[in-house]
Amino acid sequence: MITEIIGTYLVALCLLIGSGFVLVGVVGLLKFNDPMTRLHAPTKVGTIGIGALLLASIIHTFVRGEPSAHELLIMAFLFVTAPISAHFIAKVHIHSRSCVAPPPPAHDDTWATLNVPDADREIKEFKPE
Amino acid sequence: MTAATELMNIALVVAFAALALGQILAMVRLVLGPTSGDRILALDTMVINAIGLVVVLGLHQKVQIYFEVSLLIAMLGFMSTVALARFLLRGDIIE
Numbered sequence: 001m002i003t004e005i006i007g008t009y010l011v012a013l014c015l016l017i018g019s020g021f022v023l024v025g026v027v028g029l030l031k032f033n034d035p036m037t038r039l040h041a042p043t044k045v046g047t048i049g050i051g052a053l054l055l056a057s058i059i060h061t062f063v064r065g066e067p068s069a070h071e072l073l074i075m076a077f078l079f080v081t082a083p084i085s086a087h088f089i090a091k092v093h094i095h096s097r098s099c100v101a102p103p104p105p106a107h108d109d110t111w112a113t114l115n116v117p118d119a120d121r122e123i124k125e126f127k128p129e
Numbered sequence: 130m131t132a133a134t135e136l137m138n139i140a141l142v143v144a145f146a147a148l149a150l151g152q153i154l155a156m157v158r159l160v161l162g163p164t165s166g167d168r169i170l171a172l173d174t175m176v177i178n179a180i181g182l183v184v185v186l187g188l189h190q191k192v193q194i195y196f197e198v199s200l201l202i203a204m205l206g207f208m209s210t211v212a213l214a215r216f217l218l219r220g221d222i223i224e
Contacts, residue, residue: 008133012140015185019140019147022181026151029174030158035166038158042174045151050177053144053184060188070196074180074203081207085173088214092166095218 007063011056018052025049036099039089046082051075144185151178169213176206 021044028041054071061068091113093099105111152175159171180199187195212222 005133008137011188012133012137015137015140015144015188018181019144022151022178023147026154026174026178029171030154035164038167039170042155042170042177045174046177050181050184053181057184057188060191061193064191066193068193070193071184074184074196074200077200077203077207078177078180081203085207085210085214088211088218089166089170089173092169092214092217093164096164096166098164098166 004063007059011060011063014052014056014059018049018056021045021049021052034099035093036090039086039093043082043086046078050078141185141189145182145189148178148182148185152182165217166214169210169217172213173206173210176202176209180206 025042025045028044029038032038032041054075057071058069094101094113102111108115155171155174155178159168159175162168162171180202183195183199183202187193187199215222
């Protein structure tokens with residue numbers, strides 16, 4: 001009985017933490033004024049926000065008396081794929097020159113991500129008619 | 130028990146409201162977004178918020194069946210983000 005009460009409080013706490021981080025991340029996505037700065041804000045949504053919501057779901061299955069930890073799969077998948085998609089979006093930003101370019105490297109003539117044929121270096125910005 | 134469940138119901142409502150507001154704000158960034166990278170990022174954030182909404186819905190209805198739904202959304206969201214970024218980078222998805 002007492003463990004159920006503690007578990008329910010933990011579920012509520014995890015839900016509140018998760019929704020707080022989701023709000024912070026999305027407001028950051030909306031308010032920051034540089035593409036690379038905007039890239040860092042929604043990572044809080046992906047890791048702590050959704051992580052806390054999934055943790056609340058796991059704890060709630062234990063409170064209900066039918067314990068399962070399926071949600072750990074989603075958590076692991078999200079934690080593995082979030083850096084990869086962030087890396088791809090950062091690459092799009094660098095190639096479309098929409099951020100401050102990094103200084104030239106000391107030894108090579110250019111950075112590895114830009115070391116491609118000239119036709120592939122620049123991304124022409126898509127403009128809807 | 131009643132105080133705890135009361136608090137959990139309030140937390141569920143707060144989580145629903147925060148996630149719905151997050152979807153709306155991400156959609157504003159999707160419409161405004163000056164560069165294509167910002168639009169991809171806003172779509173990625175919307176997918177992650179959708180996972181959160183499905184998880185909180187499963188918590189609210191006290192059922193387990195929404196697990197597969199959120200796992201599928203997570204996989205499709207990752208694939209679509211990578212495919213969009215790849216399309217912008219190379220002009221093609223599978224070369």
